[in-house]
Amino acid sequence: xxxxxxxxxxxxxxxxxxxxxxxxxxxxxxxxxxxxxxxxxxxxxxxxxxxxxxxxxxxxxxxxxxxxxxxxxxxxxxxxxxxxxxxxxxxxxxxxxxxxx
Amino acid sequence: xxxxxxxxxxxxxxxxxxxxxxxxxxxxxxxxxxxxxxxxxxxxxxxxxxxxxxxxxxxxxxxxxxxxxxxxxxxxxxxxxxxxxxxxxxxxxxxxxxxxxxxxxxxxxxxxxxxxxxxxxxxxxxxxxxxxxxxxxxxxxxxxxxxxxxxxxxxxxxxxxxxxxxxxxxxxxxxxxxxxxxxxxxxxxxxxxxxxxxxxxxxxxxxxxxxxxxxxxxxxxxxxxxxxxxxxxxxxxxxxxxxxxxxxxxxxxxxxxxxxxxxxxxxxxxxxxxxxxxxxxxxxxxxxxxxxxxxxxxxxxxxxxxxxxxxxxxxxxxxxxxxxxxxxxxxxxxxxxxxxxxxxxxxxxxxxxxxxxxxxxxxxxxxxxxxxxxxxxxxxxxxxxxxxxxxxxxxxxxxxxxxxxxxxxxxxxxxxxxxxxxxxxxxxxxxxxxxxxxxxxxxxxxxxxxxxxxxxxxxxxxxxxxxxxxxxxxxxxxxxxxxxxxxxxxxxxxxxxxxxxxxxxxxxxxxxxxxxxxxxxxxxxxxxxxxxxxxxxxxxxxxxxxxxxxxxxxxxxxxxxxxxxxxxxxxxxxxxxxxxxxxxxxxxxxxxxxxxxxxxxxxxxxxxxxxxxxxxxxxxxxxxxx
Numbered sequence: 001x002x003x004x005x006x007x008x009x010x011x012x013x014x015x016x017x018x019x020x021x022x023x024x025x026x027x028x029x030x031x032x033x034x035x036x037x038x039x040x041x042x043x044x045x046x047x048x049x050x051x052x053x054x055x056x057x058x059x060x061x062x063x064x065x066x067x068x069x070x071x072x073x074x075x076x077x078x079x080x081x082x083x084x085x086x087x088x089x090x091x092x093x094x095x096x097x098x099x100x101x
Numbered sequence: 102x103x104x105x106x107x108x109x110x111x112x113x114x115x116x117x118x119x120x121x122x123x124x125x126x127x128x129x130x131x132x133x134x135x136x137x138x139x140x141x142x143x144x145x146x147x148x149x150x151x152x153x154x155x156x157x158x159x160x161x162x163x164x165x166x167x168x169x170x171x172x173x174x175x176x177x178x179x180x181x182x183x184x185x186x187x188x189x190x191x192x193x194x195x196x197x198x199x200x201x202x203x204x205x206x207x208x209x210x211x212x213x214x215x216x217x218x219x220x221x222x223x224x225x226x227x228x229x230x231x232x233x234x235x236x237x238x239x240x241x242x243x244x245x246x247x248x249x250x251x252x253x254x255x256x257x258x259x260x261x262x263x264x265x266x267x268x269x270x271x272x273x274x275x276x277x278x279x280x281x282x283x284x285x286x287x288x289x290x291x292x293x294x295x296x297x298x299x300x301x302x303x304x305x306x307x308x309x310x311x312x313x314x315x316x317x318x319x320x321x322x323x324x325x326x327x328x329x330x331x332x333x334x335x336x337x338x339x340x341x342x343x344x345x346x347x348x349x350x351x352x353x354x355x356x357x358x359x360x361x362x363x364x365x366x367x368x369x370x371x372x373x374x375x376x377x378x379x380x381x382x383x384x385x386x387x388x389x390x391x392x393x394x395x396x397x398x399x400x401x402x403x404x405x406x407x408x409x410x411x412x413x414x415x416x417x418x419x420x421x422x423x424x425x426x427x428x429x430x431x432x433x434x435x436x437x438x439x440x441x442x443x444x445x446x447x448x449x450x451x452x453x454x455x456x457x458x459x460x461x462x463x464x465x466x467x468x469x470x471x472x473x474x475x476x477x478x479x480x481x482x483x484x485x486x487x488x489x490x491x492x493x494x495x496x497x498x499x500x501x502x503x504x505x506x507x508x509x510x511x512x513x514x515x516x517x518x519x520x521x522x523x524x525x526x527x528x529x530x531x532x533x534x535x536x537x538x539x540x541x542x543x544x545x546x547x548x549x550x551x552x553x554x555x556x557x558x559x560x561x562x563x564x565x566x567x568x569x570x571x572x573x574x575x576x577x578x579x580x581x582x583x584x585x586x587x588x589x590x591x592x593x594x595x596x597x598x599x600x601x602x603x604x605x606x607x608x609x610x611x612x613x614x615x616x617x618x619x620x621x622x623x624x625x626x627x628x629x630x631x632x633x634x635x636x637x638x639x640x641x642x643x644x645x646x647x648x649x650x651x652x653x654x655x656x657x658x659x660x661x662x663x664x665x666x667x668x669x670x671x672x673x674x675x676x677x678x679x680x681x682x683x684x685x686x687x688x689x690x691x692x693x694x695x696x697x698x699x700x701x702x703x704x705x706x707x708x709x710x711x712x713x714x715x716x717x718x719x720x721x722x723x724x725x726x727x
Contacts, residue, residue: 023515055512056505056524063527084510091505092524093531 018050021058141235201225216292269358300350300366376403392424475609475624522581668694
């Protein structure tokens with residue numbers, strides 16, 4: 001399961017993700033993003049400290065948000081203290097475009 | 102009596118004066134006319150009739166006919182000149198009659214191959230004395246009274262005569278009969294011998310064109326002044342000519358039945374010189390080497406080189422030759438020279454296109470244009486250079502994928518469903534975006550269309566590279582089901598790389614004195630011996646050596662670049678790059694020079710001297726170049 005908590009409201013949004021971000025749970029994050037994407041935003045930070053698992057679909061989803069908001073000049077970053085998740089992000093190259101929040 | 106004589110003379114003179122005055126004719130030193138009537142002669146009913154002249158009149162004369170048909174006899178003797186007739190009884194006529202005549206003659210031509218029948222035939226004519234009116238000077242003439250035919254020639258006599266002469270050939274009986282029945286003179290062919298059948302001389306049939314050039318005229322009647330034609334040239338193994346052996350003739354017979362031998366046929370030996378080999382028992386000549394076929398001293402040869410003793414200009418047109426090409430002059434603007442072997446230009450090359458299967462030597466300057474040494478191998482070299490960059494990138498991609506998949510908190514459930522391609526594409530986009538770019542560059546270098554089939558084994562290679570490179574472009578990585586596909590792909594690419602490497606066994610070099618704004622490509626080395634190089638693009642499969650300064654442009658060599666001075670300032674960008682493991686040496690590197698060894702790049706911001714640069718173990722190493 002995935003829990004998405006809006007840790008900080010717009011315009012400086014922080015979304016805290018807990019559980020698993022994968023093909024099955026990605027829709028949960030999608031629903032939350034739909035709620036906030038129409039708001040006036042300055043930046044968005046995904047906190048992945050609470051994630052246990054992530055798959056390529058989940059990573060693709062995060063990269064997708066980065067690309068969508070980049071068009072609106074809204075920076076998207078990832079805040080993460082999970083070393084294993086961080087390793088995955090580095091290997092895939094996510095860290096090369098999405099900095100630390 | 103003297104007195105009496107003088108009186109008589111005076112009397113005669115007076116009488117004569119009177120005669121003149123009576124006739125009314127003035128005598129002013131001219132001849133005088135007789136006073137009496139002249140005598141005449143006539144022939145009436147075959148009889149000579151005379152009217153005697155009056156007093157003082159002229160006596161008539163008679164003459165034999167001019168054709169001799171009627172002779173005049175005077176007192177029984179032939180008169181050979183006009184006879185003054187005093188009495189017609191003194192005159193007789195002798196008339197010559199024309200008897201009929203017929204004869205034949207059988208003859209044989211000088212070559213004893215023809216029998217001719219010559220018939221001479223004339224009708225008999227009876228003449229009589231022709232009547233004539235009275236004239237003072239009569240010329241006797243004859244008239245035809247009766248004509249009767251000649252005796253006919255009997256054909257059996259003709260055959261008998263032919264047999265008597267020993268003629269064995271069968272005579273044309275019908276011609277003989279017709280000729281005999283004609284009754285007039287004629288000459289008729291009445292028999293022939295059997296001529297010998299002539300032999301067929303041995304001959305050489307050329308299968309190649311020995312003309313210097315073949316002018317090409319387009320269908321639209323347009324003539325490209327630069328494309329004046331192709332130099333005739335052949336590839337090794339190409340058939341140059343066939344030898345057709347002589348065929349003996351057959352003997353014939355002359356009209357006497359004797360055998361006539363035909364002449365002996367000419368042999369026409371197949372004489373070949375250098376570059377040509379005889380096969381199939383000497384009946385087929387093939388080119389032993391690539392080059393220009395020609396006859397030299399009566400021998401068929403293939404010259405491995407074409408020498409242009411002038412500039413290559415609109416006069417010569419573009420040059421294309423399978424062997425070596427040597428130009429003693431310059432290659433002028435917009436012209437092209439394509440040599441299957443090496444190309445040597447004694448002069449300069451200006452904005453021209455120079456392509457050689459082997460090395461290129463330009464003794465003077467190269468201004469603009471493109472020079473390629475190694476033919477299509479240059480393209481192979483570029484392909485291999487790209488592959489050497491792509492392969493490690495794909496290996497890194499594969500390694501990253503496996504590392505991600507091995508992470509304990511990475512779920513691979515979606516990959517089981519979607520395939521490994523999804524994650525591979527993510528990594529490609531995020532970390533290895535250059536792989537699709539390199540693959541697209543590779544695809545642009547791959548021969549397409551007709552060029553692919555030039556060598557069947559290479560066509561397969563290009564197919565492999567097309568498939569492999571296409572796999573990493575656009576959305577195609579999503580179609581990769583399993584990451585193990587990358588192993589297969591890498592194995593293929595490495596094998597292709599190794600295969601194409603074999604084509605570089607004899608690298609082709611470019612050597613030029615000076616060059617400016619030109620593109621140079623060589624499978625081997627590029628050497629510029631003069632003082633400078635400006636704004637060129639060079640690609641060398643081995644080394645680039647510039648003994649002078651090198652300002653502006655892009656220079657790539659697989660192994661090393663050695664230059665005396667590179668760059669000038671920041672505004673004159675000069676790129677020097679070598680493959681991984683290569684080395685760059687320079688006496689002076691100015692700012693504005695950018696170096697690359699493999700993927701490592703280094704910009705020069707301040708002047709550096711006597712430098713020898715390498716990139717080893719992930720870092721730049723610099724030594725002093727002595």
